[in-house]
Amino acid sequence: MRRLCLFLSLFLALSMSCWADEQTVIYRLNYNWLQKIDVADGKVLAERAVAGSENSTVEVTEHGVIVRQGNESKVYSKSDLTPIDLAVDSEKVIKSPLEDVKDKFTYQERRHWLIAGTETKIDGYNYWFSGTPQQIFTFGKNKISVLTENNLYIFRTFPKGNLVRKVSLRPIFDWTxxxxxxxxxxxxxxxxxxxxxxxxxxxLFIREIFGLSALDEAVGRATEMGKPVLFVPGVGEVDSTQTMAALSILGYVSDCTADYDIPIIVPNCSPIVMSMAQDIAEHAYIKAGRPDTYVEDYICYISGDQFGFASGTCGMMVREKPAAIFYMGTFLAEALILAETGYSTGAIQIAGTASASQLPFFVASCDYTLIGEELYAASAYLSKDPxxxxxxxxxxxxxxxxxxxxxxxxxxxxxxxxxxxxxxxxx
Amino acid sequence: MIVQFYVYPLNWLSDLFNDFYNIVLTFSFILGALSLFDVNGKKIVQQSPGWGYNLVLLISLVITLICGLFIAPPGHLPIDEGTAFDWIFKYLFNPLSGATYSLLAFYIASASFRAFRARSPEATVLLITAFLVMLFRVPLGEHLWHCLPFVGQFDISKFIEDWIMGGFNAAGQRAIMFGASVGLISVSLKILLGIERSYLGGD
Amino acid sequence: MIDKLANLDRRWIFVFLAISVILPLIWPLGLPVEISDMTRKYYDIVEKLPEGSYVCMSFDYGPGTKIECHPMAIATLHHLFRKKCKVVSLSLWAEGSMFPREAFAEVAPIYGAKYGEDYLELGYSSGGEAILRGMGEDVRNIFPKDMYGRPLDSFPMMKKVKGWNSFSLVCSWSMGTPGVAEYVRVVAGQYNRPVVAGTTAVTTPEAYPFFNAHQIGSLLGGLRGACEYELLVGIKNGQATRGIESQSSTHFFIAFLIILANIIYFAKRKEE
Structure with missing residues (x-):
């Protein structure tokens, strides 16, 4: 509890503090110019005109900005222009807008602007949509302005002085x-x-998970038949939690097979998972006092490709004819290939995966299936550790x-x- | 990694750890290749039953490696179009993967024949749903449906898409996703805090 | 008879299944395909893109599922090049990195699209979701060069591309992980970019919650979705269109097998 309070207070302290952040390019309408402003560390590096002059006109339409000069016109589409931030004096702060996109697929957007502080050096703001100037407000403290949909907003500021600088601050914690x-x-x-x-x-009561209760039965069956056990830890890499859960179950299964003195075969799709599986199995057999039953070649790397892995594993099933097969971890399209081949060998099959698309295939082909979180519960269920x-x-x-x-x-x-x-x- | 997700100044940690992971993963492929040579090499030396297949595996591994790393026309990368590696990918790897994937169709048929029985009310509901989706999501089924009197006017594919796929299926998928996600958080916490240690292979 | 059927060698099932797949390929029925609302929505999203928009396409599938996902990619490329959009391709799967080249080689010459000006291949990088996050602010953080080793900045079209915000649409064709879920979490969730997806028929149910939550704009599901989109785009005799009739006959055959299995089951239960 104390640690939790300490953590929370530290987090609150951090989240309140701010630091100056680099800002990217801003496009701004300034009188009759479409201007590009490069800002970094709160300083304006360069301001240059993208288009326009004193004699040009700038029109905002729903598709973008049109800059006309004489008979020539150029269109800057929405994708060319970043949503503009309001340029203010350096002392004042404007927080980044919180975007609430209603339906981005029809390019309708709705933005809430949060303005903080009083802008003593800014006279006011105008914005355009569809070519019509509209004034939102002059000053405001924490004023929220909800803009309407389906329009591109370009803001034009009226600074009282010539100083135009932008500082954007954001807190350390990402409040979004x-x-x-x-x-x-x-x-x-x-x-x-x-x-x-x-x-x-x-x-604490835990309901019975039939797939896990059947693990002992499956290993026992293999012992009676004198055949090995096959354990497939899936095609996921070690960064997948399903693979970690599978390796936890492998620990339990290899303890059982070591106790019953039968070999365990573990084909792998990832070299890292292979080395972890080798460690787990070797330790189990050494702990049980049966290091000679452990065969390192049975825990091998097949292929990184899912179908290469499936082919190799199916070959192992048909040759070694295991009595019990466990499929635990991440599985993709090869799940049914493995399960059907396993079924054809007559082995008892127990599967467990959180890959929802493969669950129906396992349910159809395997004797027991651990669905989703039951796979994650396996380690706790089997170890009975409080x-x-x-x-x-x-x-x-x-x-x-x-x-x-x-x-x-x-x-x-x-x-x-x-x-x-x-x-x-x-x- | 958890902290960097929420704290702006630490976002760079994600890239750093990702680079670490990629480097370790790359070196682990050497480990995998060594394992392949070790296991298959032993079977070839001992002339175990079927050692010819092990030899084919090793030869194809070496050839693909050499083609992908070294064999390229001047001014081209080994993976460019028209190179030996590209040929292996297009005319060996693609058809073999496609053939293995196509086995699924046969296995689905045999699994369906064996397992899809109306043993209980739930199984019956599953069967009926499976029929609807399988038969009426294909052009032949839609055509036959529209030939039926009275009911043929009802848009079955919209019903399947909106109600079955978008309704019942999506609800079930979400439920599994929620459960698996909460389980994932819990297991990750246990691993990070050292409560879960069985994957390490020690006590 | 019932016992014989109950113990039917599954190889007979395989033989009849093979016949049901092959026959429609030789003698196509030419049945009309109804276009679903979801495919129409996908079409509308691409159609509404302004000319010259930048689109990112992710080829996250392997050779096994090429038959379902590749036609979607080809049809989308036709649509995008017709609208003079710029396309940047990448892959989160090692096997998928070779497919953009095939797709561009098939479609680009028809519209006169040029490499480096109208389309670009970034290639493959391992890491899945971490790659997408790394690309967020600047694509060059992860892909400083294209698939063929040339610096990205040497291409005219890449001058306007920075991070995910540079793309008007992101298309993900995936058969598993990494795939749609990663794009939803990073590109749609963090960077708020429009994402559309094409998935294999097996993984389509998994993607439906994302579609219902408007995290992806639309979804093409399996061979059927690819076929519908090919028809909407106007591709005659596309790969998916040719394959859909085989799928029809196969589905009917499997339905027949299920009915037969249930008849056997109830007959045996009655005997007992």
């Missing part, structure tokens, strides 16, 4: 991701709380909170409660 951060805090909080409760000895079981309960609590939030979200959007539906804004 606040609801994402809150979500992580909620989930982490649930996991930590339940883990502490479990450590204190509280009995800490890990606590984290599993924490997961469930977090899911319950998500369910409540979903219901609230549906209600708030249905009743047009926009003040609360911002919680569900996709970042």
């Amino acid at each position: 991701k606040w609801n994402n951060f809150l979500g992580v805090l909620i989930v982490a909080g649930c996991v930590f709380t339940c883990t502490s409760l479990a450590k204190k000895g509280k009995n 800490e890990q079981i606590g984290s599993l309960k924490g997961q469930d609590v977090a899911k319950a909170i998500i369910m409540i939030l979903i219901i609230l979200g549906v209600i708030s959007v249905s009743l047009h409660w926009t003040w609360i539906s911002c919680l569900w804004t996709v970042i």
